[in-house]
Structures are given as structure tokens and as C-alpha cells.
């Protein structure tokens with residue numbers, strides 16, 4: 050962009066998933082839209098998402114897939130712009146995609162396809178996008194004028210003031226600062242009297258101290274299907290041991306429910322009553338060593354670690370030499386491995402931020418601040434966070450669209 054429009058109707062702060070969806074929707078309604086982006090490139094998180102393939106939505110999106118102080122807040126927007134609406138757009142652009150487990154939809158080739166689609170939609174309806182734009186401050190103007198907000202920015206070293214009727218905050222949240230994570234949305238919310246709920250890293254690996262950390266380090270790279278429970282929630286997916294602790298989809302999911310001090314319970318044989326399985330084997334293969342039968346279902350390296358941790362006295366024992374009670378205890382350890390994480394890896398690697406602008410101050414239909422006409426909050430800056438599986442982008446599309454219709 051060479052010259053800024055003198056009078057955009059709408060200024061959107063942040064050219065991420067929500068900001069771009071809002072921009073193209075508003076411009077399709079005939080609004081003149083200017084998107085201001087801090088980074089040198091737009092849509093960085095889209096490009097990095099889903100391992101470069103962007104898990105752009107999910108076939109089954111429900112309010113239960115979201116965490117918020119108000120679990121009902123997300124419903125209206127998700128209804129107004131559903132996964133099927135976004136899938137329709139993707140199909141119109143003939144972007145190849147695939148369904149993976151848990152009904153997650155990913156690009157077959159590249160996340161670049163999604164960003165290119167959004168940018169083309171924006172270009173077709175004349176959305177202007179200015180990258181490398183440094184936001185200085187936002188002011189509310191006198192209520193009687195045509196413009197309601199003045200946005201003070203620095204672009205290429207030049208100070209500018211842009212006036213607009215509607216201002217949309219789509220600046221995302223704190224996760225991964227190198228991909229644009231910032232707290233500016235919360236500062237703007239506070240400036241205009243909106244409450245902000247407590248925030249913490251979500252969809253994030255868990256870390257451990259002492260011997261569990263050392264164990265994870267030794268098993269680093271090993272992945273296995275498990276189920277993990279915490280605070281009454283259970284997820285069943287892959288766990289990955291890393292040199293810092295545990296990751297993989299199941300850990301990212303449970304991290305949304307974990308708070309410091311909580312234990313997590315890992316079921317290493319989620320399809321199995323491990324004690325019953327071991328008791329049956331004791332009758333069928335009494336002369337086989339315990340460590341051998343465990344390797345029928347678990348990696349040898351993991352079995353060796355568990356043995357040291359939980360049943361060192363049985364290390365060289367055949368099943369026939371182990372009492373029923375001891376076998377049941379081994380089974381219990383396999384189905385309920387209790388661990389106390391020391392911390393999460395924090396915003397550096399978190400896929401989302403839990404908490405954010407309190408939805409109590411925002412209309413669930415339009416995303417407009419209830420006490421501040423013309424000011425909108427969309428996407429991750431709000432206190433709405435999804436499970437892993439395409440739910441966070443769907444929230445960005447749905448909330449961006451809802452605001453785009455009315456700004």
C-alpha cells in the first residue's frame with residue numbers, strides 16, 4: 050500500500066485469522082476497510098499452524114469445545130458462521146483438504162493456500178492492508194462527529210492519524226511473541242473500561258522436575274497413544290516424551306485444564322483393563338517374564354523406565370512368580386500413572402492464551418463492546434479458547450465474520 054485511504058469506515062488492528070475474515074466480510078458489505086498489522090508479514094500464525102498444513106476447522110464444532118468464563122458466549126457467532134461456511138469458501142477456491150482423526154480438517158498441500166485465499170478475498174473487495182505499522186495510541190472522538198476513533202500510528206518512520214467509524218481489535222493474544230503475540234488488545238480493552246480475565250498459556254507442553262524430567266529426557270522422541278485426565282476432563286490421543294517433559298496432542302489438550310499443583314493421570318493402556326489383561330496372561334503364559342509381556346503393548350524403553358520406578362523387585366520375575374495382588378498393582382500403575390507437572394512451557398510455545406477480554410462486556414452477536422459503541426474485539430484476544438482440532442481458527446472465522454457484518 051502506498052497511500053493510506055483518508056477515510057476508512059473501519060480500521061482493523063491485526064491481520065491474522067480473525068482480522069482478515071472481518072476485513073473481507075466488512076468490505077463485502079460495502080465498507081471501506083483498512084487493516085493495520087504490526088509485523089512485516091500478515092497471517093504468520095496461519096502459515097505456521099497445523100505443522101504448515103493449517104487445521105482450519107473441524108466437522109463437529111460445539112460450545113463444549115471452548116473454554117470461557119461464559120460457555121454460552123461463542124454460540125451465536127459459531128451459528129452465524131459455521132464450519133460449513135468456511136468449508137464452502139475453501140471448496141470455492143478448490144483448495145485440497147483432508148479429514149484427519151477427530152474430524153479435523155487440514156490443507157492437503159499448505160497453509161499458504163488458506164492465507165492466499167483470505168488475501169484474494171480481501172483484494173477483490175478493496176481491503177487495504179498496511180504491514181509494519183506501529184500503533185501509538187487510540188483515542189475516542191467526540192460523539193457528534195462522523196468518525197468515532199482516531200488511531201495514531203507510525204508507518205515507515207512517519208506519524209499518521211487515521212480516523213474511523215468502527216475500530217476492530219484483532220491483535221490476538223500472548224502466545225508465541227515471535228509470531229505476533231502481544232498484549233495490546235488487553236491494554237485497549239482496559240483503556241475503554243472492559244474487564245480482562247486472568248490469562249495463562251494453553252495448548253502447551255507440560256514440564257516436570259527431578260526424576261520425571263530425567264525420565265522424559267531419556268524417552269525423548271517416543272510417542273504412544275494414551276488417555277490423560279485432569280480436573281474431570283479426559284482426552285485420548287498421542288503423548289510425546291520430550292527432553293523438557295511431555296507434549297503431543299493429548300498433553301496440549303489437557304494443559305488447558307491443568308493448574309499449578311494439579312496432578313494428571315495417564316492411562317498407558319487406554320483400551321485395556323491392564324490388571325485383568327495381566328491376570329489372563331499369567332494363566333496363559335506363566336513362564337513369560339513380566340517385562341516381556343509388557344512389551345507386547347508398550348515400547349521396551351518405556352517398560353524399562355516403569356520397571357525402575359514402580360516394580361523394581363519384579364524386574365527378573367516370571368508371571369507365575371508374581372502374586373495376583375502385585376500384578377493388580379502393576380495394572381493399576383499402567384492405567385493410572387499419576388504425575389505432578391511443575392509448570393507449562395509458557396507462552397513461548399503455547400498455541401493459545403486462555404482468558405482474555407471479558408465477554409461480559411461484549412455483545413455475543415456483534416462482538417461490539419457494550420459500553421463503547423464502534424469498538425469491537427474478535428478472535429483470540431477474547432476470553433474464548435478452543436480445544437486442539439481446528440476450533441481456534443473456527444472461532445477466529447466466526448467472530449471475525451459476526452463483527453464484519455455490522456462494523
Ligand SMILES: Cc1cc2nc3c(=O)[nH]c(=O)nc-3n(C[C@H](O)[C@H](O)[C@H](O)COP(=O)(O)OP(=O)(O)OC[C@H]3O[C@@H](n4cnc5c(N)ncnc54)[C@H](O)[C@@H]3O)c2cc1C
Pocket residue numbers: 062063064065066067068085086087088091092093094095097098099100103104105106182183184219220221222224225228229230231233399400401427428429430438439440441442443445
Ligand atoms: C504454532 C501454532 C499452531 C497453531 N495451529 C492451529 C491450528 O492448526 N488450528 C487452529 O484452529 N488453531 C491453531 N493455532 C491457534 C490459532 O493460530 C489462533 O487461535 C488464531 O491465529 C487466532 O487468530 P487471531 O486473528 O485472533 O490472532 P492472530 O492470528 O495471532 O493474529 C493477530 C495479529 O495481530 C497482529 N498484532 C499484534 N499486535 C499488534 C499491534 N499492536 N498492531 C497491529 N497488529 C498487531 C499480530 O502480528 C497478528 O498478525 C495455532 C497457534 C500456534 C501458535
